[in-house]
Every structure is written in C-alpha cells, then in structure tokens.
Amino acid sequence: MKHLAPSFALYLCFLAQELLVSPANAFRVHGELKKKSELSSRSYGRLGRRVPMEGDLQNLGDLNYFANITLGNPPKQIRVLIDTGSSDLTVGDDVPGNQDSGKKADVNYAIGKVSGPIEFATLQFEGFTVPKQAYIKDTTGDQTAGQGIIGLGPNSGSVIQDVIPGNDGNTVLNNIFRTNTSTPNFITVLLGRSNDPTDLFPGDFTVGSVLDGFENITSMPKLPVNEVKTNNGQHWQASLDVNGTIGPDGQPIVLNSRVKGAGQKLVAAFDTGFSLPQVPRAMADAIYGRVPGAELKNLTGVGGGPIYTVPCDAELNITFVLGGVRIPIHPLDTVSDSLGRTDDLGNTICIGAFQPILPSAQSSTFDMLLGMAFLRNAYMLVNFGDFVDGSTKNTNDPYIQLLPITTDAAEAHSDFVSQRLGGLDSTADLQLLPASVLPDVNDGNPTDDNKSFSEKLRPYLPYIIAGSSALGALLIGSILWCCLSSRKPKYQPLHEPAPVGHANAPHQPPPYQSYQPQRRY
Known part of the structure; x- marks a missing residue:
C-alpha cells in the first residue's frame, strides 16, 4: 500500500542546487525530498563508484525533502522525493533516450495517484549508474515536470x-x-528541522554508511521488520512496545492494535515521505483533544481530512517507545506552524502534526505511519x-534501528520558547482539560476484533454443528x-352422525331454503 504527503501541491517548489563532496570519499546528494504515499535476466553494467554514498537533503518548511x-x-536532472514508504521510481517528465516496456502501472497514494507507462532509462544517482532502470x-498530471519520487x-x-x-x-x-557488492x-536517513535555532541542517541520506557523529545507531536495538503476508505490499514497519506512546500528561496512551495478533503492540510503518504522521484517531484525541482551544x-488543502488546529503556544511533549528505547518528540514537531497560514485576525494557524489516520491510508497490516514529524527526532x-x-550475499533478516535525537x-523547551513565545516562557499556563x-473513540480495535470471521466462529462450531443436526432431523x-398426513381421507365417514344442532334445534330455521311444492293450474 502506498501513501502520499498532504498533497502533491505541497512540493511544487524550487530549490538551489549545488554538489558537495563529503569527507571519507563519500558522495553528497543534494536536492529536496517529498512524499508519494505508497515498479529477464540481463547483465548489469558496472556502477560508477563502489563506495558508500551520502547526501544532503534540502528541507522546504519541514514538509518536503528532495x-x-x-x-x-x-x-536529464530530476528532483525526487526520497521516500521510504514506497519502492518505485516515478517521474512527471519526458525522459530522453527512454525505452518503453509496453506495460503500464498505477500507484494510488493517500492523496493523489501516479499512473502511466513503465519505461526504462539510464539512471545516475550520485556516483552510481544503473544502465536500465x-x-x-x-500521465495523470499530479507530478510536476522535472520532479518525481524515488522509493526506498x-x-x-x-x-x-x-x-x-x-x-x-x-x-x-x-x-x-x-x-x-562492496x-x-x-x-540511513536524518531529517532536519527548518526552524530549529540550535541544530541547523536540512538532512542527510546515506547508502551503506553511517553519518559521522551518529555511530551509536549501530548499537541500538534491532527492530525486526514485520513482514506482510498479504498483497498490500511490504513496508518498513516494526512494532512499538506495549503502551508505547506517552501522551502530554506523561501517561501511556492505551490502545489495541488493528493488526491481527499484535495485541497492544501498535505497528508503525516508517515513511520519510509522509509530512504528517498518521495515527489512530484515539491517539490524536489523547494528544491534542485536551488542549484548551484545540479543534x-x-x-x-491541508491533510486531506480532519486535523487538529492547536494554539501555537501549546507546548506538548510526547514520546514513543520502541525496543525499550524512548524517542521524545520535539514540541516544535508535535504542534507545527509550517503551513504558513493565518486566520481572519492574522494569527498563525498551527496544527497537530500527528493527524487522525486518513481512511485511504489505513491498512490491516499497520496502525500508523510515522512520517517526517517523527523522523526529525530519530x-x-x-x-x-x-x-x-x-x-548472492549471506544476509540476515531485515531490521530497523532508531537513534533518538531530541534527548x-x-x-x-528552550527552542520552543524562543520560536513560539518570543523568548517569554508562559508554558506553565497550559492546563490540560x-x-x-475526549470523545469515546477507540479505533485501535480490541484484540478479539482482529480475528477473522472464521476464527471467531471456530469455538462455537461444535454447538453450531449439533444444533444444525437437530434442526435438520426436525425438518x-x-x-x-x-x-403421511396428506394420504388420509379428507371426507366425513357416512356412519358418523350429522352435525348436532340444526335438525334438533328448536325454533331455528333450517340451514337451507325449504322446498314448498306449488300447483300449477
């Protein structure tokens, strides 16, 4: 299943481009990034360089990275969203020297769609060359010429x-x-925050290497990738710990997973292309619904569905827990002012970045999509x-590692006061309702609801069979x-007496018209 950031329109943007060469003989990628949702044995040409690759990701208002x-x-240069939530390369432009496969494909995103012919062309990706990609x-027109999505x-x-x-x-x-093969x-992916006064960087992306200063990521717990056994498509997804979301009041947000057999371990798909993380409605309510003034x-044009508007001065601290590791979310990410919108009075409109999951983004294989607002913190x-x-390598099972950044x-807190409150700390004034x-909504279904109909029915099968047998015998x-009854005579036997009451009933007229003989003279 594929998904898209709030809208294709969000990444109709321009950015300056320059090539930077990183140390240690690695490659710098530059550009921007943005979201989609969720492409015969031949010899391969040798890739350009057999070394790790790194890249700077340029950030557009915390919504897009290319x-x-x-x-x-x-x-032909094309600006593409680097997207862990999909697997395919899509472009919105004609490519010179391409080869048509004669086949077509459709990708439906949470908002928007990519549809068109599958083509082949030589790909160059910062030092790597693929002769036939x-x-x-x-052909839908949703993607702007010169832009696209590269699924990872x-x-x-x-x-x-x-x-x-x-x-x-x-x-x-x-x-x-x-x-x-080397x-x-x-x-690895590291996303930056545009309005962070202490950590200014747009982001980095690497293939086969770890960023300097972040080597501890290799010692983080290896979160097994939950393999999808359906035709919904495989995503990079893993399970949170039981009650693995801590709300603004410091208490766990208790929910059950939609995913069969997951219980209270909510399953999250990690998606660099989703600007607004998609979470169960009850979780969004628990995060934002108790804030005075939140709606x-x-x-x-925002989010594709209901979303919380929240007072911009509300400092909300939430935490996710995976593999026993706590990942705090920066309050500038929990409540976002990146839309650049104002109300009728000219006040900035802020939104709760963890949006109630859109119906089109829901899946039976995961509970939430943890996108950019989460990944800026890990x-x-x-x-x-x-x-x-x-x-041909001897490989192990796939896994995900997350290194907390907002520690x-x-x-x-100081960043929030500086950016949202003009340096005047009034956060103590916030009192949660x-x-x-909160509305009585729990879209994390009880564990029993995760069972299929046949599984729910199985314990009652002996009774159903016995009842059906008895009913069949009765029928x-x-x-x-x-x-047998239809073969019995339906007439009254001659020897039986006539009905009582007519002939012997005194002063009663006969039940039929009596015959009175008349003479004809």
Whole structure:
C-alpha cells in the first residue's frame, strides 16, 4: 500500500542546487525530498563508484525533502522525493533516450495517484549508474515536470516488480545493492528541522554508511521488520512496545492494535515521505483533544481530512517507545506552524502534526505511519537483509534501528520558547482539560476484533454443528409427517352422525331454503 504527503501541491517548489563532496570519499546528494504515499535476466553494467554514498537533503518548511537524480541519454536532472514508504521510481517528465516496456502501472497514494507507462532509462544517482532502470512516467498530471519520487522500500513492495518480475523490474536500491557488492545493504536517513535555532541542517541520506557523529545507531536495538503476508505490499514497519506512546500528561496512551495478533503492540510503518504522521484517531484525541482551544476540523488543502488546529503556544511533549528505547518528540514537531497560514485576525494557524489516520491510508497490516514529524527526532537505519532480491550475499533478516535525537529536554523547551513565545516562557499556563472531554473513540480495535470471521466462529462450531443436526432431523421429520398426513381421507365417514344442532334445534330455521311444492293450474 502506498501513501502520499498532504498533497502533491505541497512540493511544487524550487530549490538551489549545488554538489558537495563529503569527507571519507563519500558522495553528497543534494536536492529536496517529498512524499508519494505508497515498479529477464540481463547483465548489469558496472556502477560508477563502489563506495558508500551520502547526501544532503534540502528541507522546504519541514514538509518536503528532495534529492537530485539524472535519467536518460543525454542525462536529464530530476528532483525526487526520497521516500521510504514506497519502492518505485516515478517521474512527471519526458525522459530522453527512454525505452518503453509496453506495460503500464498505477500507484494510488493517500492523496493523489501516479499512473502511466513503465519505461526504462539510464539512471545516475550520485556516483552510481544503473544502465536500465525501470520507472513509471506519470500521465495523470499530479507530478510536476522535472520532479518525481524515488522509493526506498524493498522489491517486494514494488508495483513495477509486480508487473515486470525479475531483474528488469528491480527497484533503484535493489539494482544498486546487487551490482555494488562492496556496499552494505542498508540506508540511513536524518531529517532536519527548518526552524530549529540550535541544530541547523536540512538532512542527510546515506547508502551503506553511517553519518559521522551518529555511530551509536549501530548499537541500538534491532527492530525486526514485520513482514506482510498479504498483497498490500511490504513496508518498513516494526512494532512499538506495549503502551508505547506517552501522551502530554506523561501517561501511556492505551490502545489495541488493528493488526491481527499484535495485541497492544501498535505497528508503525516508517515513511520519510509522509509530512504528517498518521495515527489512530484515539491517539490524536489523547494528544491534542485536551488542549484548551484545540479543534478537530477540515482545513482546505491541508491533510486531506480532519486535523487538529492547536494554539501555537501549546507546548506538548510526547514520546514513543520502541525496543525499550524512548524517542521524545520535539514540541516544535508535535504542534507545527509550517503551513504558513493565518486566520481572519492574522494569527498563525498551527496544527497537530500527528493527524487522525486518513481512511485511504489505513491498512490491516499497520496502525500508523510515522512520517517526517517523527523522523526529525530519530536517526533511522534500515537494513534490507534478505529483502535484496537475487543477492548472492549471506544476509540476515531485515531490521530497523532508531537513534533518538531530541534527548535534551531543556534544550527542546528552550527552542520552543524562543520560536513560539518570543523568548517569554508562559508554558506553565497550559492546563490540560480532564480526560472526560475526549470523545469515546477507540479505533485501535480490541484484540478479539482482529480475528477473522472464521476464527471467531471456530469455538462455537461444535454447538453450531449439533444444533444444525437437530434442526435438520426436525425438518426431515416434519416433512415425513406432512407427507403421511396428506394420504388420509379428507371426507366425513357416512356412519358418523350429522352435525348436532340444526335438525334438533328448536325454533331455528333450517340451514337451507325449504322446498314448498306449488300447483300449477
């Protein structure tokens, strides 16, 4: 299942581009990034450089992060969203020197859609060259010319791979990992915050290497990737701990998972392309619903569905817990002012970045999509493991590692006071409303509701069978009785006396008209 950031319109933007070379013989990617939702055995040309790759991700208002690729011959530069929530490369422009596959594919995102022919072209991605890369040429008009999406999910989540199985339908990373055997099969992503006064950086993306200063990520718990056994597509998803979300009041937000067998371990898909994380409605209510002045409403062009508007001066601190590691969310991310909108009085409109999950984003395989507002608070490493199709390496199961970034609560508080309150700390004035004001909504279903109908029915099968047998026997008996009864005479025997009451009833007229003979003279 594929998903999109709030709107394709959100990333119709421009950015300056310059190539930076990182130390340690690594590559710098530059560009921006943005979201989609959720593409025969041939010899491969040698990739340009067999070394790790790094890249700067340029940030547009905390909503979009892009990088640059080139496609075709002669090479044409295209700005693409780096998106862990999908697997396919899609572009909204004609590519010179392309080859048409003769096949088409559709990708439906939470908002928007990509549809069009599958084409092949030479791809260059900061030092790596893939001579024949499959991509979807969007013909819907949703993607702007010169822009696109590069999915970083596994091959098993690829729409193109479903249409063109085998090497020709491989994803970009599958091609890179298979042919660049000296590069470890993992990627890392670090997203920046545009209005952070103490940590100014747009973001970084690496293939096969860890950023300097963040080496501790390799010692973080390895979160097993929850493998999807349905046709919904594989995503980078893992389970939170039991009661693994701590609300603004410091108490766990208790919910049950929608996912079969997950119980109270909510399943999260990690999606660098989703600007607004999608969470269960009851979780969004618990985070924002008790803030005085907060409202759940529809904002035109924002979010694609109901979203909380929240007073901009409300400092809300929430935490996610995965593998026993607490990941605090910066209050500038919990309540976002990145929309650049004002109300009728000229006041900035702030929103609760953790949005009630859109119906189009819901899945039976995960409970939430943890997008940019979450990932700005954790450096993420995704190890593809045996998700690299056709790899000759001895690989282990895929996993995710998360290194908390917002670990200094005092600094985060100071950032909030500086950015939202003009340096005047009034956060102590916020008093949450009682929990009784929250609506009675729990879209994390009870565990029993996660069972299929047949599973729910199984304990009662003996009684159902016994009851059905008894009912069947009764029905057969009734039919036999009716058949036998239909053979009995339906007339009154002659020897039986006439009905009592007419002939002997005194002063009663006969039941029929009496015959009176008449003479005819």
